[in-house]
Amino acid sequence: MDLRKLRYFVAVAEHLHFGRAAAALHIAQPVLSRQIRALEGELKATLFERDRRSTSLTPAGEQLLADARPLLAGAEALRRRVAEAERGSRTFTVGFMPGLIVTGAVRALRARHPQLDVTVLRTSWDDQTAVLHDGRADVSYLRLPADQRGLAVRPLLTEPRVVVMPADHRLAGKEAVTLADLADEHLLQDPEAVPEWRDIATELRTGAREPEPLVRTVEEKLEHVAAGRGVVVLPLSTATFYTRPDVVAVPVRDLGPNHVCLAWDAARRSRLVQEFVAIAEEHAATAQPGASAGLAHT
Structure with a gap:
């Protein structure tokens, strides 16, 4: 399997647009198209459905994407270890x-x-x-x-989880809350990180969930919490480590560790x-x- 072709395929699969994928790879679009056709020929499978308006993955393409990502990651890990051995470190x-x-x-x-x-x-x-x-x-x-x-x-190990909210939030003075108390809150993180909340969340049941702000770090999440944009659920040690005066952490009685x-x-x-x-x-x-x-x- 040619890893370069696999990288090209993943780029197209992620962008679902040959032009944007080619730009991200810093190659010409015709070159990218030829490489994808060659890969389809090697695999004897159609990987993309294309028309004038859109590009989408076929079932074979979806399967290849699922398998290609760990394969490429493993190849990168191998490269790192070999380079380290060559340096003698x-x-x-x-x-x-x-x-x-x-x-x-x-x-x-x-x-x-x-x-x-x-x-x-x-x-x-x-x-x-x-x-x-x-x-x-x-x-x-x-x-x-x-x-x-x-x-x-x-x-x-395990540790308790808490909900972090603005210091002036209506629930901020509570000794503890329940998941039902949080049903109407906007969660400033991937709902998959808190499956229990996902099951009772009003915004998910009604389809009213707002677009998620691009937040990747705890510090960014707490900035949004302090600004009143929503709440986050964190492990107790994380909430304790990032203590700040404009947010509070409240235990959630029925939330597992x-x-x-x-x-x-x-x-x-x-x-x-x-x-x-x-x-x-x-x-x-x-x-x-x-x-x-x-x-x-x-």
Whole structure:
């Protein structure tokens, strides 16, 4: 399989427009069209339906897109590891989501392997698993729900979730709220991150959900919360770490805890990964109930 053709295919599939895909790839559109036709010839399948107004994926194209992304990510991870070996460097990268503290486990691995360059990488809801597939991280602390395909996952701990709202919100003075209390709120994050809210949300039942502002970090979400644009649901440790005076965090009585796991590429057979998994489990076992002690920034 020609990885270059696969990259071209993914670009077209994501843009659903040959001209925009060609511009993003910095190649001429006729060249891109020829490469896609060649790929269709190799696969003996039609990947796109095209007319004068639109481009769409065929069932075969949808299947190829689902398989091509992890394949390309794996190829990128391979390239990174080979380049690292060529440089003669030994690095081990630990991904972590906001609010989690990984310092203890990272220091323990460094102590065992003084010649190993152990680094950390802050992730987000959008890329917490992607960093494993493309090789940016060797292991990553995940907050569920997350797409676990192709990954080995080890549960570590749980912690409560809270709703974060403006300090002058009508519910801000409550000791705790319920999901029903939040039914009419606008959630400033992907509803898939809070499936329980999704099931009762008025704006989803009525189709009145507003276009989501482009927010990727906790800091950006809190800015929108403070401005009165909506609320967010966060793990307790994240809300505590990002405390600010113009927003408040309120416990949600009937909202289940956030599950924290350690994940890595299931296809990798690395003794360092397995060693870090054992270290992470040991540190997670010392975590206090309701907190993520034993996990932190370095």
